[in-house]
Amino acid sequence: MQPTDLDFFTLLSESYARLLGTPLVPGEENTPAEAARWLYEDAPFGVLAHDTQADPVFVYGNLRAQRLFGYTWNELTALPSRLSAEAPERSERQAFLEEVTRAGYVTGYRGVRVRKSRERFWIERATVWQLFDRDGVYRGQAAMIPHVTDIT
Template sequence: MQAHWTNPNVINWCQYLLDSYVHWTKLELMDRSGTLLTQAERLFNSAFVVASHGAEADPILNYGNQAALNLWAMDWQQFTQTPSRLTAESPNREERTRMLQQAKIQGYISNYRGIRISSTGKRFLVNQATIWNIHKPDGTAIGQGATFSNWKYLD
């Protein structure tokens, strides 16, 4: 089976994700040397978590690198069909919505902290996450991304 990060649509999405991260934070998320395919592979195999969702009314996850797939205990197919809100337990969804709205208004937020839940019910605390708006080069908003490398299981 072909790796998901080799799909041309995923390669394009990775570029929007990476370019938008630089736009808002003025920092590179990772080394951007090499081809677009090389960058997509590097992002997918990074040790830190990267996940994103689209701009739908009830956003669906549309990208998760291997670290994200492992953390949420899903394969690519499951992950990219999951409403983003389901990454948080019901009591934490309102706070999550407020955080995403704040990022939407400001462009990005850093040092986010919140509790998330995997597909198997494992709860974990995310620390020092950055959430940012993803847009096309023309400025069209197309989603939001999140990255973090600091989490701990709670159960």
């Protein structure tokens, strides 16, 4: 998949709007291609998404998320999403993802994550939502990360 794949952008943005009642990308005057490019290249928040495998793997990470976690596109999209948290934090992360599964989405999430360099940081005020396509098929989960704080 390419970072600005229109089918995946549609899945991300329509799932978000359907669950939260607000657009993921501002500016309805944008074409889908322009909106997908903005989300990948210019969004001031990180967006990550993982698939539905038993051990989910990231399938999307915009440039902001890549910078936050210290991975390239190719590295990130080969990474099991559980590795974005350190081992002691993984059970808390899993419990949270199960809550998202039950509710459809959760806003205001805060949790410790780890960069490729092993530096730890807080993701704050994150929104995590279920990805369902137009046919109602579950495709994974996504997260929008508007704020981070380094742990020193």
